[in-house]
Amino acid sequence: MTGAVPSVDSLVAGAFGATLVIDLSNDRILAATAAAGDLLRDSRLEGTRFSEFVPGQLGQLIVFVDEVLHRGGAWTRRIPITARNGSALECELNGKVVTLERSKALLLQITDLAELDARAEAARAAKLYGGGLREWQRAQSFFSELEQQNQLILNAAGEGIYGVNADGKTTFVNRAAQEMLGWTSDDLLGQDIHSKIHHHHLNGDVYPSQECPIYQSFRFEEVNRIEDEVFWRKDGKPIRVEYVSTPIYEGKVLAGAVVIFRDITERWENERKLREAMEEVAALRDKLEQENAYLQEAINIERAHHDIIGRSPSIRQILARIEMVSRTNANVLISGESGTGKAMVASAIHADSDRRRRPLIHFKCGSVTPDMIESELFGHVRGAFTAALRDKPGKLELAHGGTLFLDEFAEIPLEQQGMLLEALQSGRVTRMGDTRARELDLRVVASTSRNLEREVQAGRVRQDLVFFLNIFPIQCTPLRERVDDIPLLTAHLLRLACKRLGIKVPVITEGIMRDLQRYDWPGNVRELANVVERAAIVSRGDKLQVDIRPAASPAVRSVATLMTEADVEQIRTANTIACLRETGGKVSGPGGAAELLGMRPTTLYSRIRKLGLHAEDWN
Numbered sequence: 294m295t296g297a298v299p300s301v302d303s304l305v306a307g308a309f310g311a312t313l314v315i316d317l318s319n320d321r322i323l324a325a326t327a328a329a330g331d332l333l334r335d336s337r338l339e340g341t342r343f344s345e346f347v348p349g350q351l352g353q354l355i356v357f358v359d360e361v362l363h364r365g366g367a368w369t370r371r372i373p374i375t376a377r378n379g380s381a382l383e384c385e386l387n388g389k390v391v392t393l394e395r396s397k398a399l400l401l402q403i404t405d406l407a408e409l410d411a412r413a414e415a416a417r418a419a420k421l422y423g424g425g426l427r428e429w430q431r432a433q434s435f436f437s438e439l440e441q442q443n444q445l446i447l448n449a450a451g452e453g454i455y456g457v458n459a460d461g462k463t464t465f466v467n468r469a470a471q472e473m474l475g476w477t478s479d480d481l482l483g484q485d486i487h488s489k490i491h492h493h494h495l496n497g498d499v500y501p502s503q504e505c506p507i508y509q510s511f512r513f514e515e516v517n518r519i520e521d522e523v524f525w526r527k528d529g530k531p532i533r534v535e536y537v538s539t540p541i542y543e544g545k546v547l548a549g550a551v552v553i554f555r556d557i558t559e560r561w562e563n564e565r566k567l568r569e570a571m572e573e574v575a576a577l578r579d580k581l582e583q584e585n586a587y588l589q590e591a592i593n594i595e596r597a598h599h600d601i602i603g604r605s606p607s608i609r610q611i612l613a614r615i616e617m618v619s620r621t622n623a624n625v626l627i628s629g630e631s632g633t634g635k636a637m638v639a640s641a642i643h644a645d646s647d648r649r650r651r652p653l654i655h656f657k658c659g660s661v662t663p664d665m666i667e668s669e670l671f672g673h674v675r676g677a678f679t680a681a682l683r684d685k686p687g688k689l690e691l692a693h694g695g696t697l698f699l700d701e702f703a704e705i706p707l708e709q710q711g712m713l714l715e716a717l718q719s720g721r722v723t724r725m726g727d728t729r730a731r732e733l734d735l736r737v738v739a740s741t742s743r744n745l746e747r748e749v750q751a752g753r754v755r756q757d758l759v760f761f762l763n764i765f766p767i768q769c770t771p772l773r774e775r776v777d778d779i780p781l782l783t784a785h786l787l788r789l790a791c792k793r794l795g796i797k798v799p800v801i802t803e804g805i806m807r808d809l810q811r812y813d814w815p816g817n818v819r820e821l822a823n824v825v826e827r828a829a830i831v832s833r834g835d836k837l838q839v840d841i842r843p844a845a846s847p848a849v850r851s852v853a854t855l856m857t858e859a860d861v862e863q864i865r866t867a868n869t870i871a872c873l874r875e876t877g878g879k880v881s882g883p884g885g886a887a888e889l890l891g892m893r894p895t896t897l898y899s900r901i902r903k904l905g906l907h908a909e910d911w912n
């Protein structure tokens with residue numbers, strides 16, 4: 294059964310692209326699709342010869358048609374087409390034989406190869422583009438997924454958190470980081486973050502990115518914790534930070550690093566203040582300990598040194614000289630025998646001076662071993678020597694702004710005398726083991742009970758130090774050379790002693806006063822004070838009964854020859870009480886009163902009974 298013969302129009306109606314129906318008997322185009330008209334630039338193709346569009350290619354066309362007739366269909370790309378406007382077209386011709394009512398025709402589909410290539414290129418590009426986009430998106434989405442999945446946590450976190458990819462470019466920045474740094478995520482995303490926030494050290498040195506621990510995190514795949522560095526804010530100010538930089542991986546591939554940081558500026562500042570405060574407290578504590586010792590001493594001195602008592606010409610002269618020198622800053626050298634009141638004069642000079650609100654540092658030069666005197670005078674820093682467990686200011690430093698009283702300065706070893714002179718002359722002191730010299734503003738009052746001329750000649754005292762100290766000399770006269778002062782002094786000292794002892798002040802008879810004035814007083818006022826106190830303790834009744842030790846001086850011996858039995862009894866009583874006081878009431882055994890008095894304990898016990906002494910007498 295043969296099918297119905299198709300009409301020409303029906304052949305092109307269902308065709309795609311540029312399609313022609315060509316009558317093989319006369320080469321005329323029977324029908325054409327609109328696309329064929331567009332391709333061949335001819336809108337009236339019907340009736341025209343197809344061979345007009347293949348000029349010079351007729352042979353090729355005949356071969357192709359033959360092949361189509363022979364096989365029923367064929368294709369070729371070897372026949373170039375020339376459009377009506379003359380443009381050459383690279384085409385593929387696809388032919389098929391169709392049988393019409395009276396003849397055979399060629400159904401020819403023409404494909405423009407240039408257009409086909411362009412489409413293929415576009416397709417390839419689209420494929421490539423699509424692939425590239427995917428890669429790019431993959432890298433990007435890793436971080437943004439990380440960010441999105443953890444958005445709430447990231448933004449709620451108090452720590453600054455940001456991510457960098459393996460090129461050092463910022464991939465996300467959380468809210469806290471933006472607030473701390475002043476940079477917005479728009480400023481930072483996709484940017485080299487090191488050059489934005491981490492470019493310099495605090496001291497102004499450039500911070501190369503290759504040295505940055507954050508970059509090293511992904512270069513060497515290590516977690517880095519840094520405790521004190523700075524990040525730079527957008528406004529150019531640094532913030533102190535501690536941070537942890539952790540490499541992160543997508544699958545097994547290193548993707549970059551996540552940095553978590555904290556602003557420790559305030560904490561650091563507080564720690565710095567605390568450190569400074571602790572140092573200051575330690576220094577103050579040292580100073581306080583020193584000043585406390587000084588004050589304790591000053592209180593003791595003050596108790597005894599209510600006033601300089603005496604009306605003798607020598608005391609008047611001392612008072613006048615104190616008044617003269619105290620308002621100046623001149624160094625003073627006080628000389629005199631032990632107990633003549635040198636420390637009292639030094640106190641008076643300080644108390645009358647403009648420096649009275651600052652301390653008077655009383656340094657007893659003979660009370661310190663020679664190896665410690667340097668540290669005592671100049672101070673030391675911790676570790677300057679084995680026992681130097683902490684920094685300690687010396688007496689010179691403590692006296693800064695006040696007065697330094699160098700009591701018995703001739704006791705200072707020769708080497709330290711030189712150092713002392715240098716410090717005092719330069720007005721600067723350096724603690725042992727330290728390199729820093731500290732300014733000094735002090736006035737020096739020195740004392741000596743030695744014959745300085747002889748000491749200098751013997752090479753024990755430096756002449757230049759004596760010259761330096763002896764700007765204004767004050768000589769304290771021994772008590773035996775100013776006996777006129779003894780009544781006043783005795784009364785004064787007795788008042789003080791009785792007040793201290795809480796007893797009524799006894800009367801001093803003229804006889805007693807005469808005795809006191811006759812005595813030689815090798816220990817000067819200190820000895821008088823001791824004798825008076827002892828007498829105040831032992832005196833019974835209203836009258837002061839003085840106990841001047843017979844062996845003390847020839848003057849006393851003469852007093853002793855005149856003693857009555859009652860006097861002897863009194864002395865024995867006083868002596869026994871003094872002895873029991875010293876032993877704390879212990880009578881027998883080693884260190885007991887009997888041993889000290891050179892008698893048998895049984896004898897002493899019977900004497901205590903006989904004298905009617907009780908524990909309250911010596912306690």
Ligand SMILES: Nc1ncnc2c1ncn2[C@@H]1O[C@H](COP(=O)(O)OP(=O)(O)OP(=O)(O)O)[C@@H](O)[C@H]1O
Nearest residue numbers: 597598600601602631632633634635636637818819
């Ligand atoms: N003129 C005075 N008036 C009142 N008390 C005095 C007088 N002179 C000395 N004293 C008292 O005598 C005691 C010894 O005085 P001070 O310590 O000043 O003597 P010193 O010369 O420094 O002794 P030393 O050289 O032994 O240290 C102190 O208790 C002091 O109060």
